[in-house]
Amino acid sequence: MQAQELDALRPAEGESLVFDTNPVLNERPTHYCPGCHHGIAHRLVSEVLHELGVADRTILVAAVGCATFTYDYFNVDGLEAPHGRACAVATGVRRARPDSVVFTYQGDGDMAAIGMAESMHAANRGEKITGIFINNTVYGMTGGQMAPTTLVGQKTTTSRAGRSIGNEGGPIRMAEIMAQLDGVAYSARCSLHSVKHVREAKKAVRKAFEVQLQGLGFGFIELLSGCPTNWHMDPIAANNRIAEAMMPVFPLGVYKDVTANVEAEHA
Amino acid sequence: MSAATERVLIKGNEAVAFGAIDAGCRCYFGYPITPQNEVPEALSTLLPEAGGQFVQAESEVGAINMVLGAAASGVPALTSSSSCGISLMQEGISYMAGSQIPGVIVNMQRGGPGLGDIGPSQGDYFQAVKGGGHGDHRNLVLAPSTAQECYDFMFRAFALAFKYANPVMVLGDAIVGQIKEPVRRVPPRDAVPAEDLATLAAPWRMEGFGRRGPGAQPRLLKSVYLAEGALAERNRMLMRKYESMKADCAFECVDTDDAELIVVAFGSIARIARSAIRQLRAEGHKIGLFRPITLFPFPEEALCALAPGRRFLVMEQNTGQMVEDVRLSLFGQPGVSPASVLWHGVMPGLFIGADALRDPMLQALKEK
Ligand SMILES: Cc1ncc(C[n+]2csc(CCOP(=O)(O)OP(=O)(O)O)c2C)c(N)n1
Ligand code: SF4
Numbered sequence: 001m002q003a004q005e006l007d008a009l010r011p012a013e014g015e016s017l018v019f020d021t022n023p024v025l026n027e028r029p030t031h032y033c034p035g036c037h038h039g040i041a042h043r044l045v046s047e048v049l050h051e052l053g054v055a056d057r058t059i060l061v062a063a064v065g066c067a068t069f070t071y072d073y074f075n076v077d078g079l080e081a082p083h084g085r086a087c088a089v090a091t092g093v094r095r096a097r098p099d100s101v102v103f104t105y106q107g108d109g110d111m112a113a114i115g116m117a118e119s120m121h122a123a124n125r126g127e128k129i130t131g132i133f134i135n136n137t138v139y140g141m142t143g144g145q146m147a148p149t150t151l152v153g154q155k156t157t158t159s160r161a162g163r164s165i166g167n168e169g170g171p172i173r174m175a176e177i178m179a180q181l182d183g184v185a186y187s188a189r190c191s192l193h194s195v196k197h198v199r200e201a202k203k204a205v206r207k208a209f210e211v212q213l214q215g216l217g218f219g220f221i222e223l224l225s226g227c228p229t230n231w232h233m234d235p236i237a238a239n240n241r242i243a244e245a246m247m248p249v250f251p252l253g254v255y256k257d258v259t260a261n262v263e264a265e266h267a
Numbered sequence: 268m269s270a271a272t273e274r275v276l277i278k279g280n281e282a283v284a285f286g287a288i289d290a291g292c293r294c295y296f297g298y299p300i301t302p303q304n305e306v307p308e309a310l311s312t313l314l315p316e317a318g319g320q321f322v323q324a325e326s327e328v329g330a331i332n333m334v335l336g337a338a339a340s341g342v343p344a345l346t347s348s349s350s351c352g353i354s355l356m357q358e359g360i361s362y363m364a365g366s367q368i369p370g371v372i373v374n375m376q377r378g379g380p381g382l383g384d385i386g387p388s389q390g391d392y393f394q395a396v397k398g399g400g401h402g403d404h405r406n407l408v409l410a411p412s413t414a415q416e417c418y419d420f421m422f423r424a425f426a427l428a429f430k431y432a433n434p435v436m437v438l439g440d441a442i443v444g445q446i447k448e449p450v451r452r453v454p455p456r457d458a459v460p461a462e463d464l465a466t467l468a469a470p471w472r473m474e475g476f477g478r479r480g481p482g483a484q485p486r487l488l489k490s491v492y493l494a495e496g497a498l499a500e501r502n503r504m505l506m507r508k509y510e511s512m513k514a515d516c517a518f519e520c521v522d523t524d525d526a527e528l529i530v531v532a533f534g535s536i537a538r539i540a541r542s543a544i545r546q547l548r549a550e551g552h553k554i555g556l557f558r559p560i561t562l563f564p565f566p567e568e569a570l571c572a573l574a575p576g577r578r579f580l581v582m583e584q585n586t587g588q589m590v591e592d593v594r595l596s597l598f599g600q601p602g603v604s605p606a607s608v609l610w611h612g613v614m615p616g617l618f619i620g621a622d623a624l625r626d627p628m629l630q631a632l633k634e635k
Contacts, residue, residue: 055477056476057474059473059474062489068491075476075485076485077475077476078473078486078488078489079366079473079488080362080488080490081335088329088333089336089339092294092338092340092344093336095322096293096340097340097475117326117329125322
């Protein structure tokens with residue numbers, strides 16, 4: 001959609017505004033498939049950066065995967081990391097520029113497979129960065145191969161008979177693992193499949209940035225997301241799958257929040 | 268600092284650390300491996316004292332990507348490793364070249380292939396000068412042969428990295444890293460001040476667009492070019508850049524004016540060869556040394572200028588790598604006409620003295 005077309009959609013005087021663009025996310029149409037949640041995740045992150053007023057000192061470290069082109073949509077400085085290495089790159093950026101706000105935006109293949117070591121160790125060192133983790137149980141960009149988060153029984157192009165614990169191992173639960181590490185200040189899992197869940201996710205995304213701003217350590221947020229294309233489902237069925245099949249395996253919740261502990265101690 | 272205290276007795280690896288700090292390096296990321304551990308060990312105290320950052324990474328893969336991030340922020344950043352560790356860094360080095368991000372990588376080579384041993388070697392010559400990582404890319408490569416050069420070349424390495432926005436590799440080995448000798452801890456005369464590095468980084472560094480004043484647009488550093496023709500254009504531009512690096516070719520000539528035989532050697536082996544050449548000169552032999560200091564760009568013009576009618580003997584500690592570049596330089600162009608190019612290899616992992624190089628030199632002198 002062109003900017004002028006978007007302008008035409010803005011409310012006239014007297015009408016109430018229920019949705020508007022925000023300056024941290026530009027108006028370029030995204031390349032994501034219909035029903036994909038990457039766009040919603042972008043929107044949440046951009047709203048939070050806008051509300052916190054930090055976009056002009058933010059550096060985005062983009063990963064590979066469907067969200068490689070994240071930097072085309074965010075109006076912030078951006079940098080491209082090799083597959084899986086975003087947390088190491090972000091470590092370098094944040095260490096070199098301690099006054100910047102740094103976040104990575106990574107798929108499950110990126111952060112939990114090839115980049116598991118870089119992700120775990122950056123988190124364990126308590127790097128003051130925020131990791132946005134998109135869990136859609138597949139490798140989207142490369143055509144739907146198995147991811148570390150693929151559900152047991154889920155058929156993918158490289159687990160044709162369905163993932164089995166005996167052969168491929170079980171799905172990796174990143175929010176729980178992250179919460180175990182001393183350097184992690186905040187770890188939560190949210191979902192993007194319904195309006196109510198999106199609202200909750202926004203609060204959690206905000207928190208994952210706030211702990212960075214407060215210098216408390218690594219902020220981690222896992223977002224259960226749909227990949228209608230590689231799940232071979234329409235967007236509504238994909239949303240239902242998140243609620244019915246993913247949430248029982250990946251329970252939503254806050255797994256660690258050092259600020260809550262601090263508040264409790266002071267109470 | 269007085270003239271006396273300027274001189275310190277340190278290892279080549281420690282000279283790398285002092286050189287880096289004095290040249291303006293403010294971030295080091297590395298993973299331990301022999302024979303270069305004195306580099307991170309020294310910097311783990313020197314850097315925090317200088318207000319910089321030292322991180323022992325989880326792996327060489329982590330280390331080089333931290334360098335990528337820090338250097339993209341415009342800060343002079345360093346990593347160091349040895350052979351098998353450098354192999355792990357190749358992914359990041361290729362991304363840095365592709366995204367035009369400067370960074371300095373020190374490789375104190377050890378014997379290979381594989382785990383090999385921790386003795387000296389020049390077996391990573393190909394990997395260093397031919398790019399090493401995937402895709403079409405080149406690193407600038409500097410080869411020190413003394414602890415003093417380990418110190419001095421850190422200035423040159425950061426200056427070149429920022430001048431070309433490209434990775435620079437300092438290619439040493441177990442000998443130059445471990446040798447302990449007096450080093451003058453004084454910036455070389457042509458040292459580029461750290462403020463100038465910051466100026467060179469100003470047009471591209473990531474810092475958050477707000478830092479660039481009102482109206483600044485967000486920046487992006489990347490190596491992906493998917494639109495048809497975009498990558499071709501990018502690679503053509505990079506190719507021109509690599510070509511332009513020839514302006515920074517460096518080399519050393521010793522006793523070449525009247526030499527009938529010219530030994531071509533770099534790094535530690537060049538230094539050992541020099542001792543042998545000195546003895547042979549004293550005995551009346553017309554022999555000289557040509558030492559490439561930049562291995563990429565290779566100083567081919569200077570080498571060719573020496574060629575007409577002369578014989579060359581390439582000496583290196585590997586199974587035959589630089590000799591290919593020497594032959595390409597000397598035989599690749601019409602009208603250069605050297606008499607011959609011989610090769611003598613010292614196997615990786617061996618510690619040799621000048622005596623071991625005398626016989627092959629005498630042999631080559633005889634083979635008129
Ligand atoms: C070193 C390396 N190995 C493999 C690839 C190919 N590759 C690109 S994206 C991708 C998977 C990404 O999956 P995920 O991180 O889950 O992101 P999604 O596409 O699902 O959003 C792979 C394997 C690559 N670019 N680099
Ligand atoms: S392939 Fe899947 S993750 Fe990628 S854009 Fe399409 S729906 Fe989204």
